[in-house]
Amino acid sequence: MTTWYKEAFRPGSEIKGKWNGRVYVVERLLGAGSNGIVALVRKGTARFALKAGYETVDHQSEINSLLAISQKENSFKHFLIDADDMVVQGKGISFYVMRYIEGKSLTDFVHKRGQDWLYVIGSNLLRKLSEIHRSGFVFGDLKAENMIVSNYGDVDLIDFGGVTPKGRAIKQLTEVYDRGFWNMGERIAEESYDIFSFAILLLKTLDHRKRFAGFMKTLPQNRDLAQLQVIMQENPIAAQLAPFIHKALRSEFATSEEALVFWKGLVAGKKTATSPLKMPWLKLCFAASIFIFGATIYMFW
Numbered sequence: 066m067t068t069w070y071k072e073a074f075r076p077g078s079e080i081k082g083k084w085n086g087r088v089y090v091v092e093r094l095l096g097a098g099s100n101g102i103v104a105l106v107r108k109g110t111a112r113f114a115l116k117a118g119y120e121t122v123d124h125q126s127e128i129n130s131l132l133a134i135s136q137k138e139n140s141f142k143h144f145l146i147d148a149d150d151m152v153v154q155g156k157g158i159s160f161y162v163m164r165y166i167e168g169k170s171l172t173d174f175v176h177k178r179g180q181d182w183l184y185v186i187g188s189n190l191l192r193k194l195s196e197i198h199r200s201g202f203v204f205g206d207l208k209a210e211n212m213i214v215s216n217y218g219d220v221d222l223i224d225f226g227g228v229t230p231k232g233r234a235i236k237q238l239t240e241v242y243d244r245g246f247w248n249m250g251e252r253i254a255e256e257s258y259d260i261f262s263f264a265i266l267l268l269k270t271l272d273h274r275k276r277f278a279g280f281m282k283t284l285p286q287n288r289d290l291a292q293l294q295v296i297m298q299e300n301p302i303a304a305q306l307a308p309f310i311h312k313a314l315r316s317e318f319a320t321s322e323e324a325l326v327f328w329k330g331l332v333a334g335k336k337t338a339t340s341p342l343k344m345p346w347l348k349l350c351f352a353a354s355i356f357i358f359g360a361t362i363y364m365f366w
């Protein structure tokens with residue numbers, strides 16, 4: 066991290082938007098990646114995540130993608146809160162403010178709560194992807210690091226740097242999740258591209274023997290589905306999901322809606338920690354979280 070980022074994101078420091086004039090107080094750093102740096106900030110009593118971009122063009126394109134997918138009536142609607150520039154040491158830096166998502170990484174969540182939660186998480190993630198696909202985009206860089214899982218298997222996507230309009234070349238990817246890496250299709254923004262990454266995400270989460278670490282070292286001509294097949298044989302949940310995974314890896318789902326229907330049929334009746342018997346209180350919690358979110362937006366504006 067360069068010095069000016071350290072200064073701008075020091076806990077307690079204020080970030081003031083140059084154009085909109087809103088002021089955010091930094092609580093702490095949340096993370097830093099290849100595209101930017103993310104901090105937990107406060108405005109009044111409301112908390113948000115603020116992401117400052119390293120590269121103005123990439124950052125603006127990320128904001129534009131987020132804006133495009135939040136135009137429709139979907140769960141991304143109020144995700145983007147503000148977009149502005151700040152001035153640090155005389156230099157203009159673009160940033161955007163989004164909803165702060167509290168939760169865990171997929172790996173931590175599944176490790177703590179059990180692998181059978183993947184049935185619920187999978188449904189929720191496919192629903193999120195469908196929303197993006199209905200807006201005319203694909204997510205592009207789907208991977209465990211780009212999602213946050215909260216209490217009841219709710220899924221939020223958090224990094225929109227790979228979002229690409231359908232039909233274009235995929236903008237940003239991570240090799241092992243990419244169907245081109247596996248010689249299983251083109252790097253074109255199609256719904257099936259995301260569904261392929263979704264299948265890899267499942268296998269990677271269920272990969273007890275850390276086989277994925279070795280995949281990075283295999284020569285391109287030696288990468289094939291047989292290597293992934295082994296994981297499905299080793300893990301009982303991966304074995305149950307195999308009919309879905311097979312189709313996804315062969316890009317046989319034309320749309321995420323189709324994938325979701327197949328998924329639901331496959332996992333229906335599977336015993337998970339969220340079986341309906343244990344869930345009467347869940348609706349209440351969900352309603353409460355919607356109410357709190359609405360109140361936060363209301364107070365903010």
Ligand SMILES: Nc1ncnc2c1ncn2[C@@H]1O[C@H](COP(=O)(O)OP(=O)(O)OP(=O)(O)O)[C@@H](O)[C@H]1O
Nearest residue numbers: 095096097098099100101103114164165166223224
């Ligand atoms: N809305 C959010 N709510 C909570 N935490 C967030 C949010 N957005 C980002 N983070 C945290 O900040 C980290 C970095 O964010 P992000 O993945 O967007 O950065 P990036 O530079 O695009 O990363 P990458 O190198 O993976 O492309 C995330 O791993 C996550 O821990």
